[in-house]
Amino acid sequence: MTLLNFEWLEKGPREDNEQPLLKIKRLGVRLGTRQIFENLDLEIFRGDQVKIHGSNGAGKSTLLNAIMGVDPIEHGEITFNGLDITNHAIHERAKLGMSYLMQWKNVFREPTVENNLRLALGHKGYHLFEQRFPRWSKELKPDTVVDTLSIGQQQKLAVGMIVCKESHLYLLDEPLAGMSSDAKEDFFNFNRSTVIFIEHTRV
Numbered sequence: 001m002t003l004l005n006f007e008w009l010e011k012g013p014r015e016d017n018e019q020p021l022l023k024i025k026r027l028g029v030r031l032g033t034r035q036i037f038e039n040l041d042l043e044i045f046r047g048d049q050v051k052i053h054g055s056n057g058a059g060k061s062t063l064l065n066a067i068m069g070v071d072p073i074e075h076g077e078i079t080f081n082g083l084d085i086t087n088h089a090i091h092e093r094a095k096l097g098m099s100y101l102m103q104w105k106n107v108f109r110e111p112t113v114e115n116n117l118r119l120a121l122g123h124k125g126y127h128l129f130e131q132r133f134p135r136w137s138k139e140l141k142p143d144t145v146v147d148t149l150s151i152g153q154q155q156k157l158a159v160g161m162i163v164c165k166e167s168h169l170y171l172l173d174e175p176l177a178g179m180s181s182d183a184k185e186d187f188f189n190f191n192r193s194t195v196i197f198i199e200h201t202r203v
Contacts, residue, residue: 003058012047012194019082021046021194022067022169027076029059029066036062040076044169049195060198061103064171067196068100069093081168097168101175106158107146113157114142120161128164135186136160152178159187172197 020043027040036059044050054060065071067078069090078086085093094100108116117125130137136156146154155178163170175197176184 003054004060004063005053006042007051007053008048009051009188010047010049012045014045018045020044020079021048021081022196023077023079024067025077025079027066027078028074029062029071030074031062031071037066044194044196046168046194050197052196052198054198061173064100064173064196064198068098068171070100099162099165099167099170101158101162101170101172103173103177106161107154109146111145111147112142113140113144113146113149116146116157117142117161117164121164125161125164129160132164133160133186136183150178152180152183155179156183163193168194170195170197174198 022042022044024040024042027042028038029036040063052060052063062071066073069085069088069092073086076086077084080093080096080098083096085096088096108119110116110119114126117129119125121128126137126142129140133156140149140153140157140160146157149157155175159172159175162172170193172195176187176199179187
């Protein structure tokens with residue numbers, strides 16, 4: 001029995017006979033001696049935006065790690081865009097159109113905002129960021145040194161490095177950490193893609 005709660009903020013259209021973009025069947029994950037999941041099922045369709053709630057240790061990050069291939073699974077099946085990816089490596093899943101924002105260390109050590117966005121998105125990186133997050137770009141100027149950014153500003157940069165890239169599915173581990181309420185409003189305008197993201201629930 002999972003301790004996770006899944007909240008659909010948006011649901012994509014369900015056409016007749018449409019297959020889910022992501023289908024997880026009977027997923028079992030064990031870390032050391034601890035069973036994290038046992039027979040977890042989940043279906044995500046194109047256009048779905050799903051928030052995962054749960055307290056510390058509930059398995060939120062472990063689920064995203066399993067989907068992306070970071071953590072090994074004990075049993076079960078993961079299908080993405082009709083393809084069985086259960087045994088695919090991380091880079092293979094990325095090539096198929098998955099993008100993953102992990103909880104920590106998501107910016108490069110390169111000195112400036114523009115350098116980071118160029119490494120993540122190519123030579124038009126900052127332009128893409130400016131288009132997608134115009135308010136964020138006003139405080140994250142291209143020549144701003146990353147080490148001078150606050151935690152919340154670094155998180156904005158990290159989110160931009162992931163979500164400004166065209167992908168079929170975005171996996172975002174606590175993307176709103178350290179952000180103000182107005183910045184969160186900008187994030188929730190993210191209405192063009194399929195997103196699974198974690199929100200930590202404190203108990």
